[in-house]
Amino acid sequence: MSDKNPYIDELSGTETTGHEWDGIEELNTPMPRWWLWVFYTSIVVALLYAIAMPSIPLLNSHFKGVLGHSDRAAVNQEMEEMQARRAVFATKLLDTDLETIQADPELFRFAMAAGKSAFGDNCATCHGSGAQGFKGYPNLNDDIWLWGGSFEDILHTLKVGIRATHEDTRIGLMQAYGRDGLLTADQISDLAHYVQNLSGNGIDAEAALRAAPLFQETCSTCHGTTGMGDRAQGAPNLTDAEWLYGGSYADITQTLYGGRQGVMPNWNERLPSETISALAVYVHSLGGGEDTPPINTENLP
Numbered sequence: 001m002s003d004k005n006p007y008i009d010e011l012s013g014t015e016t017t018g019h020e021w022d023g024i025e026e027l028n029t030p031m032p033r034w035w036l037w038v039f040y041t042s043i044v045v046a047l048l049y050a051i052a053m054p055s056i057p058l059l060n061s062h063f064k065g066v067l068g069h070s071d072r073a074a075v076n077q078e079m080e081e082m083q084a085r086r087a088v089f090a091t092k093l094l095d096t097d098l099e100t101i102q103a104d105p106e107l108f109r110f111a112m113a114a115g116k117s118a119f120g121d122n123c124a125t126c127h128g129s130g131a132q133g134f135k136g137y138p139n140l141n142d143d144i145w146l147w148g149g150s151f152e153d154i155l156h157t158l159k160v161g162i163r164a165t166h167e168d169t170r171i172g173l174m175q176a177y178g179r180d181g182l183l184t185a186d187q188i189s190d191l192a193h194y195v196q197n198l199s200g201n202g203i204d205a206e207a208a209l210r211a212a213p214l215f216q217e218t219c220s221t222c223h224g225t226t227g228m229g230d231r232a233q234g235a236p237n238l239t240d241a242e243w244l245y246g247g248s249y250a251d252i253t254q255t256l257y258g259g260r261q262g263v264m265p266n267w268n269e270r271l272p273s274e275t276i277s278a279l280a281v282y283v284h285s286l287g288g289g290e291d292t293p294p295i296n297t298e299n300l301p
């Protein structure tokens, strides 16, 4: 025991609190200096922060802080800037042809991103998330087109829809030849063999042969004398072994018996024009996009 301070632990030489139980003493070890500095500094920083930034709640609002910072204002400003940037792109997308869009890499990237996201929101339900299509809903990745695969064709299809409510909607009539009594069951059966035969899939060549005149008489106005189809009427090519409604004998007889009237809504009232342009860029890029057909000058005045 030291003379100066009776509360010094003999073994460690450290001051004690004076508490002692059965010879076990409580040492009074001071906080390490570095720890105290960190502690005091953090108090000072917290105070400065509370003065600088929005902090203390008041009755109806809050203390705005000397710096006047606001996360909400910052987000609003960013949104405004983004919308301004988008607006520039959006106007550029209107009434533009594909060449102009492709010539501007930034605009093209914007259109692709906007088109892809709008496709997921509006089109994937019917055409599939990869645009692969389902029975009755065309695959948009391949180069087979009912109504045409140029940028302008796709844009027009999207605006007016197919058998939709738009006054200029695309319309093509595949009638219910069986249900409406236009053809007999035998004729339909023969025609189904004929159609199968067109894509080299025939099983009953005799039946196909029997139906040849009937096909020319009844079906060729839309599907063409060789069965290659007619885009002006949305009549599919029957020779390519790719089927919208299935190519089995049963599928084809069903098509002929009950008719087919695939409906796609017109998007002109549902989506802004720039979104429709972006969608056309995106769909065109999926793999089957065609070049713009040369303008037919014969019909021009």
Ligand code: HEC
Residues within 6 Å of the ligand: 118, 119, 122, 123, 124, 125, 126, 127, 136, 137, 138, 140, 144, 145, 146, 147, 148, 149, 154, 157, 158, 162, 234, 261, 262, 263, 264, 265, 267, 279, 283
């Ligand atoms: C309600 C279902 C439905 C939705 C939603 C839908 N489609 Fe369609 N779409 C169809 C059907 C059915 C057809 C085929 C119509 C026919 O048989 O002629 C079609 C045809 C098309 C065609 C023409 C294909 C060709 O071969 O000419 C394009 C292009 C197209 N859709 C793109 C889109 C895009 C882009 C969207 C999203 C904005 C969309 N569709 C949303 C049902 C839909």
Ligand code: HEC
Residues within 6 Å of the ligand: 146, 172, 173, 174, 175, 177, 191, 195, 215, 218, 219, 220, 221, 222, 223, 233, 234, 235, 236, 238, 242, 243, 244, 245, 246, 247, 252, 255, 256, 260, 261, 262, 263
């Ligand atoms: C007035 C025009 C028109 C006539 C006539 C017509 N078709 Fe069609 N046909 C269409 C259209 C349009 C479609 C596509 C319907 C759709 O997309 O929903 C179609 C679809 C089909 C399909 C389905 C093809 C597929 O990919 O699944 C077959 C098969 C077919 N027609 C066979 C015939 C046969 C056989 C005849 C004669 C009895 C005939 N069509 C007469 C317009 C016509």
